[in-house]
Each structure stands twice: as structure tokens, then as C-alpha cells.
Amino acid sequence: MTTTTGPHPTRRLILQGAASVALLGLGNLPFAAAPARAAANDKYPEEAFKQKREADAIKALYGRTAEPSDKVKLDAPEIAENGGVVPISVTTTLDKVTSISFFVAENPFALAASYKIPDGTIPAVANRLKMARTTKLVAIVEADGKLYSASKEVKVTVGGCGG
């Protein structure tokens, strides 16, 4: 069994120096009466992944809204040449982080990935996402029961929908 290094055929990412992090407000999302805390339990958040709009997906996953924070650092390319593979990472200096989630505003389904961060795990994640077109990327960090966000507009040259 191979669990070590070695070249991988699809490992072709061009990491571009992503510099600034644009902090945009998420707008006034309607307040949800019952905080679902879906991200807090162990179940796969099926409903959240079915939501088309970013605001609905955030509500379905967390049951409340996030506030922009400069303690959440979202790193993504300014321009993604291939929307099928966009390298995206998040780090934060916030304490007591319990989850980190990624949303792509204009994808067919906004929620891309949600990561649970147990005690002892560093609140930083890197992954690769698909982006259908040029749109806003939002990262949400759940820390000490509150939600903090960072967002960034990524230009997509070729969309990630294949075909």
C-alpha cells in the first residue's frame, strides 16, 4: 500500500500569489428562530448542501448569520484559470473554533465544504473547490458559538462545470 509521496496525474495546480482579502458584508440575512447548530453534530448536513443560495445554505447549516471579521483569513487566487480546481485555504486567529465552511455564491449549490474542527486541531484548512463562474467566495468560521466570515471575489476564466 502506498501512503507516501509521489507524482499524481491530476496534481496540476498553479498557486498564484493571492494577496489581499476583500472583506464584504453579507448583508442582512433574515434571523432564524431556531438555531439548528447542524454543524455541531456528527451528521452529514444534507439539507444545507441542497440550498442554492448562499444565504439559505448558511442558515440551513448554522441557523444564524455571520459577521465579517479580519481575524478570518481567506486565501484564494485573484484569477482562477481552471474553475474546476481552485485552491482555497482559510486560517484564523480566533479561539475555540469548532467548524470552518466554504461557500461559493453562484455555484448551483452554494455550500461547497464544511469542516469540523475538534479540540486540538489547528483552525486552518486548505482544499480545492469547483467554481462555476466568477463569483464571491465566502469562508465562515464558527468560534465560541459565533460565526465570523471572510469573502473574496475570484475571477474564473474557464468554469468548473465540465462539458
Place this chain on the structure above:
Amino acid sequence: MASSIRVRATSNGDITEVQALIQHPMDTGLVKDSKGELIPAHFIQQLKFECNGRDVFVADWGTAVSKDPYVKFSFKGAKKGDEIKISWTDNKGGSDTTTAKIA
């Protein structure tokens, strides 16, 4: 059969950095094949990393995660030689598991 999961876990003092690369089509269910028929959705929904009997990282994924997914994270409380167990399940009931020693 070769595992679909390739992991590298390296210890740097108290912090262990884990990188994983999984072979999976991650089909969205929105793309048509050459005959114009929709390719059904087929994607990993949950990916778990366990070390010393506890979850250290759990990923819930939708269709927007790239084909052959990659993920990187770090955690504390493990040392060289400890074993990490990685497992995933997809929306069609498929799954795979592997283990890796922290180097």
C-alpha cells in the same frame, strides 16, 4: 487493490500536519457525457480522520469539491509513529479506509 487514499502525515514537534489526496470522480450530477446524458451525481460526502481513538478532523463535502479531492490540516496531541485512520463515504454508499503512520 491500491487504496484510493494517499496520505502524508508529518510530525513537527507537537503539531502533526496531514495532507490527503483521494481518487474520486466527484461528479456533480449536472454534467452531460458525450452522448448528452447526465452523469449521475457521485461524490464523497464525509471524510474522517481519527488518531488515538478520537476524531481529529471531519469533512462534509458537497459536489463543489474538486475531482480527486485534496485537503490539508494540522492537529496537536500526536507523536511520530502514531497511526491515523482515514475513511470516506460517498453518496452511492461507496467507502474506503486506510491508515498511515505519522512520520
